[in-house]
Amino acid sequence: MNQDTICALATANGVGAIGIIRVSGEKSFEIVNKVFEGKNLEKTKSHTVHYGFIVDGKTRDVRPETERKEEREKKQALSEDASTPLSMTADNRQLATDTKEIIDEVMVSVFHAPKTFTTENSVEISFHGSPHIGAKILEVLIKNGARMAKAGEFTMRAFMNGRIDLSQAESIADLIAAENEASRKVALNQLKGGISQEISVLRGDLLNFTSLIELELDFAEEDVEFADRTALVALIKRIQTKLKSLIDSFQYGNAIKNGTAVAIIGKPNAGKSTLLNTLLKEERAIVSNIAGTTRDTIEEILHIKGHAFRLIDTAGLRDTEDEIEAIGVQKAREKVSQAEILVYLAAANSGDFTEDIRMIQSLVREDLELIICLTKIDEVVPTTFDVIENQFRDALDTPFDFIKISAIENRNIQELKNELSSYVENLKAQEGGVVITNQRHYEALQKSLYSVTQVEEAVSHNITTELLAYELRNALEHLGEISGEFTNDEVLGNIFSKFCIGK
Ligand code: GDP
Helix, strand or coil, rough: CCCCEEEECCCCCCCCCEEEEEECCCCCHHHHHHHEEECCCCCCCCCCEEEEEEEEECCCCCCCCCHHHHHHHHHHHHHHHCCCCCHCCCHHHHHHHHEEEEEEEEEEEECCCCCCCCCCCCCCEEEEECHHHHHHHHHHHCCCCECCEEEHHHHHHHHHCCCCHHHHHHHHHHHHHCHHHHHHHHHHHHHHCCHHHHHHHHHHHHHHHHHHHHHHHHHHHHCCCCCCCCHHHHHHHHHHHHHHHHHHHHHHHHHHCCEEEEEEECCCCCCCCHHHHHHHHEEEEECCCCCCCCHHHHHEEEEEECEEEECCCCEEEEHHCHHHHHHHHHHHHHCCCCCCCEEEEEEEHHHHCCCHHHHHHHCCCCCCCCEEEEEEEHHHHHHHEEEHHHHHHHHHCCCEEECEEEECCCCCCHHHHHHHHHHHHHHHHCCCCCCCCCCHHHHHHHHHHHHHHHHHHHHHCCCHHHHHHHHHHHHHHHHHHCCCCCCCCHHHHHHHHHCHHHH
């Protein structure tokens, strides 16, 4: 158990109706009692809320109980008179001028160990949300024995005291950062232990085998085999499948966490900026510009069915009439290289699509989703649509979706949105239930998969039991990194320092 009692502002720094200061540690009640005028917190029930005042310079009452009782009754009589608030009783006024200063009128929530977030005694002080008041309350708490919490220290204590594992601690950071429905759900699932459960089942299976293999090492001279090699290989195959599916889910996890990158490309006048405006029009309220240091890196965010799509580098689309000429094929390729989806626009009335086809051929790659959008369909007769589509189908080897739109008449824009959205839905369909969103987990899973595959090779090549045991230990360690069973201070410091103070 950590001896320090820590405190920090838990709400955002700024003016709000209410601000909350969190205190956690063995001496929480003792310390807050020194600055809280109201109930003795040590005598309260857990999970209760109490009204009172935070004061600076409160002195311990050392008078005999009879004298204190008399005063309490006098106070009681005065405060029963509704026109006299507690803070304005004669006695209070007297005390205020003598020894103390009232900082704020507050509500204090009390949580007794061990059923608290950190598993320690904890107090939350709700005050009138002025940053100045918050700072003053922190100051008196520190004056009375608490210390300022470091970034993420409350969550770190929850982890250190065994209430949550590391991946759950990380999911708390994700939950706080959740900007859309999908991220919220995935973070919440992880907080409930989703990924930890999957990992712990895998580890359990591996651990059993490792014990058997290590037993063999103890009996090395007798040349016995406790671990059935065929069963071990079968188990490894099962583990590999699980690990791969978790690793694959990272693509969806990434889409949830960071959004899906979309490049909109097409010849000048294909209708790119018009489409962009149409797509973003309904979204004005939630559209945000992520401005980098230069105009070049501006991205617009489009939300479809709870998923975010980052429209890559659309700055040019708004500025120049002649995008491809202005930015060049090279720049278009750079844009597409950052994208997961390419929306290629070709104007239905252009007559000749040779250049478009050549452009697409130079841009496609295996892991790029291609959507060809025939624009300005209001300008041509519908019978030409199929003819044009066939030209693209005949010339291109890559699979693609073909959508016919008119941005000006708002035709089939929804279809395009559905198509974008189904890309993310398909990623979701590929994974089982648990979604990896964290780079650190992703890397640990890849290392685990690598070491499990090494085990498989060791078995198939009849390599020594020592080496097998070593590889198995390796895999166990990497899997343990995710839940925090195997970790070191540097990794922990790195994870928790990314949290804000007060979390
Ligand atoms: P960009 O150079 O690819 O960004 O193309 P713009 O969006 O600037 O469009 C070029 C011209 O085509 C403009 O005059 C637009 O009004 C027109 N345009 C764009 N989309 C449509 C459409 O769906 N139907 C019609 N009829 N004209 C369109």
